Amino acid sequence: MSNELPLGYHYSTVYAGIRKVQKDDLSLIFSEPAANAAAVFTKNLVAAAPVVLSKASLKSSKGKVRALVINAGNANCATRTGMKVAETTAKAVAKLAKCAANEVLPSSTGVIGVELDVKKITSSLPALFARMSPDRFGDVARAIMTTDLVQKTAQANLQLSKGKIRIAGMTKGSGMIQPNMATTLGYVMTDAKIGANDLKAILARATELSYNRLTVDGDTSTNDTVVLLANGASGVKPTGEELKLVAEAITGVMKNLAAQIARDGEGAKKLVRVLVSGAKSEADANLIGRAIANSPLVKTAVAGSDPNWGRILCAAGYSGAKFDPAKVDIYLQGKRVCKAGLAAPFDEGKLKAKLDDKDVTIDLRIAGNGKGEAEFWTCDFTEGYIEINGSYRT
Amino acid sequence: MSNELPLGYHYSTVYAGIRKVQKDDLSLIFSEPAANAAAVFTKNLVAAAPVVLSKASLKSSKGKVRALVINAGNANCATRTGMKVAETTAKAVAKLAKCAANEVLPSSTGVIGVELDVKKITSSLPALFARMSPDRFGDVARAIMTTDLVQKTAQANLQLSKGKIRIAGMTKGSGMIQPNMATTLGYVMTDAKIGANDLKAILARATELSYNRLTVDGDTSTNDTVVLLANGASGVKPTGEELKLVAEAITGVMKNLAAQIARDGEGAKKLVRVLVSGAKSEADANLIGRAIANSPLVKTAVAGSDPNWGRILCAAGYSGAKFDPAKVDIYLQGKRVCKAGLAAPFDEGKLKAKLDDKDVTIDLRIAGNGKGEAEFWTCDFTEGYIEINGSYRT
Numbered sequence: 001m002s003n004e005l006p007l008g009y010h011y012s013t014v015y016a017g018i019r020k021v022q023k024d025d026l027s028l029i030f031s032e033p034a035a036n037a038a039a040v041f042t043k044n045l046v047a048a049a050p051v052v053l054s055k056a057s058l059k060s061s062k063g064k065v066r067a068l069v070i071n072a073g074n075a076n077c078a079t080r081t082g083m084k085v086a087e088t089t090a091k092a093v094a095k096l097a098k099c100a101a102n103e104v105l106p107s108s109t110g111v112i113g114v115e116l117d118v119k120k121i122t123s124s125l126p127a128l129f130a131r132m133s134p135d136r137f138g139d140v141a142r143a144i145m146t147t148d149l150v151q152k153t154a155q156a157n158l159q160l161s162k163g164k165i166r167i168a169g170m171t172k173g174s175g176m177i178q179p180n181m182a183t184t185l186g187y188v189m190t191d192a193k194i195g196a197n198d199l200k201a202i203l204a205r206a207t208e209l210s211y212n213r214l215t216v217d218g219d220t221s222t223n224d225t226v227v228l229l230a231n232g233a234s235g236v237k238p239t240g241e242e243l244k245l246v247a248e249a250i251t252g253v254m255k256n257l258a259a260q261i262a263r264d265g266e267g268a269k270k271l272v273r274v275l276v277s278g279a280k281s282e283a284d285a286n287l288i289g290r291a292i293a294n295s296p297l298v299k300t301a302v303a304g305s306d307p308n309w310g311r312i313l314c315a316a317g318y319s320g321a322k323f324d325p326a327k328v329d330i331y332l333q334g335k336r337v338c339k340a341g342l343a344a345p346f347d348e349g350k351l352k353a354k355l356d357d358k359d360v361t362i363d364l365r366i367a368g369n370g371k372g373e374a375e376f377w378t379c380d381f382t383e384g385y386i387e388i389n390g391s392y393r394t
Numbered sequence: 395m396s397n398e399l400p401l402g403y404h405y406s407t408v409y410a411g412i413r414k415v416q417k418d419d420l421s422l423i424f425s426e427p428a429a430n431a432a433a434v435f436t437k438n439l440v441a442a443a444p445v446v447l448s449k450a451s452l453k454s455s456k457g458k459v460r461a462l463v464i465n466a467g468n469a470n471c472a473t474r475t476g477m478k479v480a481e482t483t484a485k486a487v488a489k490l491a492k493c494a495a496n497e498v499l500p501s502s503t504g505v506i507g508v509e510l511d512v513k514k515i516t517s518s519l520p521a522l523f524a525r526m527s528p529d530r531f532g533d534v535a536r537a538i539m540t541t542d543l544v545q546k547t548a549q550a551n552l553q554l555s556k557g558k559i560r561i562a563g564m565t566k567g568s569g570m571i572q573p574n575m576a577t578t579l580g581y582v583m584t585d586a587k588i589g590a591n592d593l594k595a596i597l598a599r600a601t602e603l604s605y606n607r608l609t610v611d612g613d614t615s616t617n618d619t620v621v622l623l624a625n626g627a628s629g630v631k632p633t634g635e636e637l638k639l640v641a642e643a644i645t646g647v648m649k650n651l652a653a654q655i656a657r658d659g660e661g662a663k664k665l666v667r668v669l670v671s672g673a674k675s676e677a678d679a680n681l682i683g684r685a686i687a688n689s690p691l692v693k694t695a696v697a698g699s700d701p702n703w704g705r706i707l708c709a710a711g712y713s714g715a716k717f718d719p720a721k722v723d724i725y726l727q728g729k730r731v732c733k734a735g736l737a738a739p740f741d742e743g744k745l746k747a748k749l750d751d752k753d754v755t756i757d758l759r760i761a762g763n764g765k766g767e768a769e770f771w772t773c774d775f776t777e778g779y780i781e782i783n784g785s786y787r788t
Contacts, residue, residue, distance in 0.1 A: 046711030046719045046735075078704055078719070080736055112704025113737045222708050296690070310472055310506025314616050317440030325440045325472070341440075342474050343507045383777040 004157055006166040006191035008032050008233025011136035013143035016124035018117075019073030019110065024143035026121060028128050029068040029187060030097060035231035037065035038199040039105070040207050042224035048075050049082030050106040051223060053090065057102035063196035065229060066099040068187060069106050070144050072172075074116040076108040077222045085118040092122045096129045107185050107225045109146055109172065141170040144185055148174045149264055154256035156249040163236040165192035167249055171226075171257040174264050184211060186226035186257060192246055193232035202247040203228045210254035213289070213376045214262055226254075259377045268379030272302055275363040279372030284321035289376040291319035292362060299381035302362075305355035307348065309337040312362060323366050331363040340367075398551055400560040400585035402426050402627025405530035407537035410518035412511075413467030413504065418537035420515060422522050423462040423581060424491060429625035431459035432593040433499070434601050436618035442469050443476030444500040445617060447484065451496035457590035459623060460493040462581060463500050464538050466566075468510040470502040471616045479512040486516045490523045501579050501619045503540055503566065535564040538579055542566050543658055548650035550643040557630040559586035561643055565620075565651040567658075578605060580620035580651060586640055587626035596641040597622045604648035607683070607770045608656055620648075653771045657752075662773030666696055669757040673766030678715035683770040685713035686756060693775035696756075699749035701742065703731040706756060717760050725757040734761075 009031055013024040039058055041051045058065075069089055076082050090104040097104065108116070141151040156167045173184035194202070203226070211226060228250065238246050263271035274293045279285035292298055295315040301308040309330045317325060330338035333354040337346050360380070403425055407418040433452055435445045452459075463483055470476050484498040491498065502510070535545040550561045567578035588596070597620070605620060622644065632640050657665035668687045673679035686692055689709040695702040703724045711719060724732035727748040731740050754774070 044708060044711040045717070046707050075704070078707055078732070078735055078737070112702075112708060113732070115737075222704075222711065308506075310469070310616075313440050313472055314438060314506060317438040317616065323439070338472070338507070341472055343472070343509070 004155060004166060005134065005137055005168050006189045006231070006233065008191055008231045009189050010132040010134055011140045012128050012132040013136065013139045014124050014128045014131065016071065016120045018071050018120055024139065025072045026124050026128060027070040027140040027143045028093070028132065029140060029189070030132060031066055031189075031229060031231045033231055033233065034099070034103065035065050035229040036194060036196045036199055037063050037105070037227060037229050038196065038203040039225060039227040040203060042222060044222050046078065046222045048077035048108055048223040049086040050076055050108045051225060053083065053086040054105040054107070054225065057090070057105060061100065061102040063199070064103055065105055065227070066103040067093050067097045067105075068227060069093045069104060070140075070185060071108050071116070071121060072110055072144055072146055074108060074110040074114060075112045075223050076116045078113045079115045081115055081118070085116050085121075088118045089121050092125055096125055105227060107223065109144065109185055109223055112222060137168060137170070144170070144172040146172065146174065148172050150260075152257055152260040152264065154253045154260070156253050158245060158249050160236055160238055160242045160245070163234060165190060165234045165236050165238070165246065167253050169253045169257050171261060173261040184221070184224050184226070184261065186211065186254070188226070188228045188250060188253060190230045190246070190250070191232065191234035192230055193235070193237035194230040194243070194246070198243060199228055199230055202250055206247065206251040206254045209251055210258040213374065214258040214378070262377035262379050265379030267382040269382055270302060270358050270360050270380040272299070272378045272380060273359070273361045274376040274378065275361065276372070276374045277364075278366030278368055278370040279321060279323065279374070280370045281372045282374065283372070284323070285372035285374035287319040287321040288316045288323075288364065289374040291315040292364065293376040293378035296381055298362070299378065302355070302360050303380035303382045305352045307332050307337055307346070307351045307355060312364065313338060313341065316364060327367040329365045329367065331361075331365070333357065333361060334363075398549060398560060399528065399531055399562050400583045400625070400627065402585055402625045403583050404526040404528055405534045406522050406526040407530065407533045408518050408522045408525065410465065410514045412465050412514055418533065419466045420518050420522060421464040421534040421537045422487070422526065423534060423583070424526060425460055425583075425623060425625045427625055427627065428458050428460050428493070428497065429623040430588060430590045430593055431457050431499070431621060431623050432590065432597040433619060433621045434597060436616060438616050440472065440616045442471030442502055442617040443480040444470055444502045445619060447477065447480040448499040448501070448619065451484070451499060455494065455496040457593070458497055459499055459621070460497040461487050461491045461499075462621060463487045463498060464534075464579060465502050465510070465515060466504055466538055466540055468502060468504040468508060469506045469617050470510045472507045473509045475509055475512070479510050482512045483515050486519055490519055499621060501617065503538065503579055503617055506616060531562060531564070538564070538566040540566065544654075546651055546654040546658065548647045548654070550647050552639060552643050554630055554632055554636045554639070557628060559584060559628045559630050559632070559640065561647050563647045563651050565655060567655040578615070578618050578620070578655065580605065580648070582620070582622045582644060582647060584624045584640070584644070585626065585628035586624055587629070587631035588624040588637070588640070592637060593622055593624055596644055600641065600645040600648045603645055604652040607768065608652040608772070656771035656773050659773030661776040663776055664696060664752050664754050664774040666693070666772045666774060667753070667755045668770040668772065669755065670766070670768045671758075672760030672762055672764040673715060673717065673768070674764045675766045676768065677766070678717070679766035679768035681713040681715040682710045682717075682758065683768040685709040686758065687770040687772035690775055692756075693772065696749070696754050697774035697776045699746045701726050701731055701740070701745045701749060706758065707732060707735065710758060721761040723759045723761065725755075725759070727751065727755060
């Protein structure tokens, strides 16, 4: 895998003692040369210090980034020293990376409201830099995990007219996940040459179609951050037409990452894909898809392999989208269970068996000429979610 | 208790074979004389047939009601024969009650999308009428239950200048509960003389402060109905000033019923009261209260007696209300855990013990001059919720 990774990126991790379990908790992604960057952040009013600092740095550096530094185990949010910790971290990294402090973006994930001892970070930085390697991409993907059970990475390569470009992304997130992001961190690197404005537009649309179509429990966190870096190390600058292909490939990587988060939802046993079509607009399709994907009743029914389509229709009904319930067909695992808003005959036993699959598709189609479509990802809702979240902090 | 019940109401239940378990599933509330009535219904686009019919009947009868007929075990929603079943039921009840069909309001609760055999209802009506008694209030409260574990009733009596008036309410609901109602049925009877327009206004505000401040899982059902009846059997017509007292008493009964629903939330072990004060407006306080009360992360933390105030602040942050997080104090069980948006010192062990109580209060206060207040009720989120809903239909 490593020989297909984007050129010019170096990765490292160490255990800085931030989380109790001895598992690497401090990560670095370093770009040589400097990368153009775009980022999207949580819309929560309560934003963690690293989010506030990263936003300001991206603005003042005009989207130039040399290093990302990420800690797991503490969200550095709602604490007295939050901003000081984020700033000290960025400055210390900048010193070792020989760049400006605003070219370093910090991220944090973990518990909220507990002071983060910055010395744990600063004293670990020399080791972090010493262990940098282009091969340690997977180590970072593991070190940013919190309640995640599996690391989440995706890659794509494109042969363009002037040569090959590479895209690689990693993400973390498992609970507290809802459209407009979540305790989600995502980092997507490419070695294509892409200007900062183009990057921004690509990331905005790709996020809309990936992370913003993802929900685990309807909660939106204080620390969500997705960063897209393009360092041009391939020497390949996509033409105007090729840029669309690159945008598609980046979107594909991000959709792949988002679906992986849903599959690894806290306590989840199944990945649930919710498809909506025939709505009056994309906005309406989003409302319907989100309501279904967020409904604890739908998600517990999926957990129990129960073809309870009434709950799906009901969630669509309260979504806020306008549609005629008598025009709705619903398919579960490809089998029509509701036709024109009413029960369609199906073999209960067979469908229940199909719903035992690890991949469940809920497909709601509204008859007519509506062009609004949406695809959402979520997971089933099991006892495991409760176990994980009942005592996360303690 | 029965001698304190509102005068002029008769109650009955039978087992009509609609639900599998042999437990009374068909109920009647009959008023002699005819009552003035107001009702609020689900806002779900997918409304069950009895909701559609009841709305139309209330309109054409100008709020005159003689009988309520309620079945549990089948929602009579999203079925081919839904409207026919509701109409046939109302007509058959009207014949026995010797009133017009539009003076009978049907309600249903149970599974969606399964045809309801109306013969089970019509063939049971003679027995239902034969067993009517002013004393069987509690029997109806039990027969309308679905996943409810306990029956839910509340009463209030008022001594007014011209005599005593009585109020009694019953409700069902346990899951699929969210502001703007839920698979909630509620019936509140009084023997005061109150005009239809006054009743409507009283019910609207009382619902806003009770059922609409209740959330179990964020789902809103297709069948929600709350009916308020005033039959004047006491002979007492409240004066203009006294009408406010009556409205308050009705609101009190409905708040009591709403809190009972939260306490009996599916799988719940604890009743959670969420208080918000200091918001810019009541609307903002509602947004904040609802976000906290709806957050699975907050509710699982309560289940685990985990004083995880960061999740509470976080939910407020994504609620959509505008406020300064640095002005927020949060109290759990009366103990301040967050001061000015930051961690406040508290004894973790002691507070955890306090959070083991069956009644948990989350109190979020925003410093300043904001007059917006709200009180919400919800429950903790436990493994039991998943168990109940994973196989409800089958």
